[in-house]
Amino acid sequence: MCGIVGYVGTRRVVPILLEGLRRLEYRGYDSAGLVYSFDNRLVRYRAKGKLANLEAVVDEYIGVASGIGLGHTRWATHGAPTEGNAHPHTDCTGELVVVHNGIIENYNALKKELMAKGHVFTSETDTEVLAHLIEDCLKEKRDLVAAVRAALTLVEGSYAIGVLWAGEPELLVAARNHSPLVMGVAADACYIASDIPALLPFTREVIFLNDREMAVLGRGTYTIQQIDDGSELAKPVSLIDWNASMAEKAGFRHFMLKEIFEQPQAILNTVSGRIVPDTGFVDLPEIGLDYATLDAIDRIALVACGTSWHAALIAKYWIEKWVGIPVEVDIASEFRYRRLLVDERTLTIAISQSGETADTLAGIRRAAQLGSRVLTVCNVVGSTMTREADGVIYTHAGPEIGVASTKAFTSQLAALFLLTLYLGQTRKTIDPITRKKLGLSLIDIAEVIATELPRLQTEISALIEGYYEAKDFLFVGRGLNFPIALEGALKLKEISYIHAEGYAAGELKHGPIALIDREMPVVALVPRDSVYLKTVSNVEEIKARQGRLVLFGTSGDEHLSTLTDDVLYLPDVMEDLNPLLYTIPAQLLAYEIANRRGCDVDQPRNLAKSVTVE
Ligand code: M6R
Numbered sequence: 265m266c267g268i269v270g271y272v273g274t275r276r277v278v279p280i281l282l283e284g285l286r287r288l289e290y291r292g293y294d295s296a297g298l299v300y301s302f303d304n305r306l307v308r309y310r311a312k313g314k315l316a317n318l319e320a321v322v323d324e325y326i327g328v329a330s331g332i333g334l335g336h337t338r339w340a341t342h343g344a345p346t347e348g349n350a351h352p353h354t355d356c357t358g359e360l361v362v363v364h365n366g367i368i369e370n371y372n373a374l375k376k377e378l379m380a381k382g383h384v385f386t387s388e389t390d391t392e393v394l395a396h397l398i399e400d401c402l403k404e405k406r407d408l409v410a411a412v413r414a415a416l417t418l419v420e421g422s423y424a425i426g427v428l429w430a431g432e433p434e435l436l437v438a439a440r441n442h443s444p445l446v447m448g449v450a451a452d453a454c455y456i457a458s459d460i461p462a463l464l465p466f467t468r469e470v471i472f473l474n475d476r477e478m479a480v481l482g483r484g485t486y487t488i489q490q491i492d493d494g495s496e497l498a499k500p501v502s503l504i505d506w507n508a509s510m511a512e513k514a515g516f517r518h519f520m521l522k523e524i525f526e527q528p529q530a531i532l533n534t535v536s537g538r539i540v541p542d543t544g545f546v547d548l549p550e551i552g553l554d555y556a557t558l559d560a561i562d563r564i565a566l567v568a569c570g571t572s573w574h575a576a577l578i579a580k581y582w583i584e585k586w587v588g589i590p591v592e593v594d595i596a597s598e599f600r601y602r603r604l605l606v607d608e609r610t611l612t613i614a615i616s617q618s619g620e621t622a623d624t625l626a627g628i629r630r631a632a633q634l635g636s637r638v639l640t641v642c643n644v645v646g647s648t649m650t651r652e653a654d655g656v657i658y659t660h661a662g663p664e665i666g667v668a669s670t671k672a673f674t675s676q677l678a679a680l681f682l683l684t685l686y687l688g689q690t691r692k693t694i695d696p697i698t699r700k701k702l703g704l705s706l707i708d709i710a711e712v713i714a715t716e717l718p719r720l721q722t723e724i725s726a727l728i729e730g731y732y733e734a735k736d737f738l739f740v741g742r743g744l745n746f747p748i749a750l751e752g753a754l755k756l757k758e759i760s761y762i763h764a765e766g767y768a769a770g771e772l773k774h775g776p777i778a779l780i781d782r783e784m785p786v787v788a789l790v791p792r793d794s795v796y797l798k799t800v801s802n803v804e805e806i807k808a809r810q811g812r813l814v815l816f817g818t819s820g821d822e823h824l825s826t827l828t829d830d831v832l833y834l835p836d837v838m839e840d841l842n843p844l845l846y847t848i849p850a851q852l853l854a855y856e857i858a859n860r861r862g863c864d865v866d867q868p869r870n871l872a873k874s875v876t877v878e
Contacts, residue, residue: 266365267291273453281335284462292339295350300333310350343388355399366422366443439478520666528714533660544700552655577747596623617672619647741789752850760858
């Protein structure tokens, strides 16, 4: 949801801003803009649409010798995606600029007050009010830091902001409240960014800002203070172990395809060092909850959005089966606004790739207020959720850039399966021999996926010729594969714009079966598992109504090829781990169809990678 980047240092700022924006474009691509300070003036460029449009405008100015500036890539909330609504926004004089990620909730009231004082607004955004408000505060005292602080005490809502003012051209002021912001530090420069990938080409030393903190950056110098009372803070510098090439396409056509192929390694990285292969002992040192606390839990609440919610649905099956604790799964935007029956005996687990998703964050804050212990399964080190939770299980998937989540999902599954084994170990609900068998199978699944990926891609790219023009798709599965049906449908709709729905196979006859005719492709997940015969019956019902079947099933299951020509066979693995394997052809199917339709796979319309607004 919008990416911001800022730089103060000794190098030319424009290439740094453009590189940072390129790495943040997954956060929004409705418009882009940048500003730099030069000769005591602020020079601003903005363009509607993707970053390439901005690059086309600023290219010839790259030689300008400015060492301070801000950039922004927008995911529109207030105001259409036009150049006029693109950031940076200015005050009346054009001498003060603001870039912003978040929503200023009281912007209407503030705008009215400012207009009454004579301020003239030129955009439809909530952000512009910040520029005018700071301008107004500067009238009291010509001090940018004091003016930003004073303005922010009047603002309600979420923000990560960067501010430049021609009156103090060597200073960049940044602040955050409920929107992510990280600082990068180096000997001769300071940076701000919405997310770590923007900093990776320049520095791996970062400082995570917390809510209601602001930073004052100069050329290699900085101070951090509380917005509320101006008190200075000493904050630790963290070293990030990602590198810049991890956020590159590495020869793949799209980030999504690269990330699909990175899944075996991402799973291995997530599992590595956490299972002792000889004994099956599971160790999760960052979990932050002692055995006594875990023993006392009588309920688990899983909270997540989108693909991460699908991971939660699968974890419910695993935990209830192996640990015997009741598990509730909630979409975070529902969880946060309903009456919650969580207490100190509940373990609330947030699942999030980014660790910044606004609804999930709000959900765990509510649960914590009610006394629940909170654990986060997260991919981004130092993200807000990881800092607010009692404990963390990091997925080690590396940066995920494609908007459609792939390797983050399978890594979440690996982490949640590990958690299941860990809970089974602490609560003694899984005997050591079974635990070892399950743990080793989890390690092995990475190798199985690595072996199958190239073949599956070849088969699927041929298969989609018969399907890529379809208007609708259904995905069905039972048990552990029902969430994979949901995930397959989500992947397809978000990147190919084909309408798709996922259903529990047994639920079709309660309504959706009315949709089936010779035009309707139905992807059915039919592994030889404990519900195989039931799922096959549902597939027969679809065939009887002339649905166009694509089946994902177990190698050697010849019955499936009597039902349709389009069968993708997968190796027989332990039933519990089928979701990790069966999600792979679903991802590839969505990818190949979207690519065939000429869709923008990595940056699908209307979406953003990290959803930091409600
Ligand atoms: O960062 P999170 O895991 O919290 O994000 C949750 C969803 O926004 C995300 O999974 C989204 O549904 C993806 N675009 C799905 O591919």
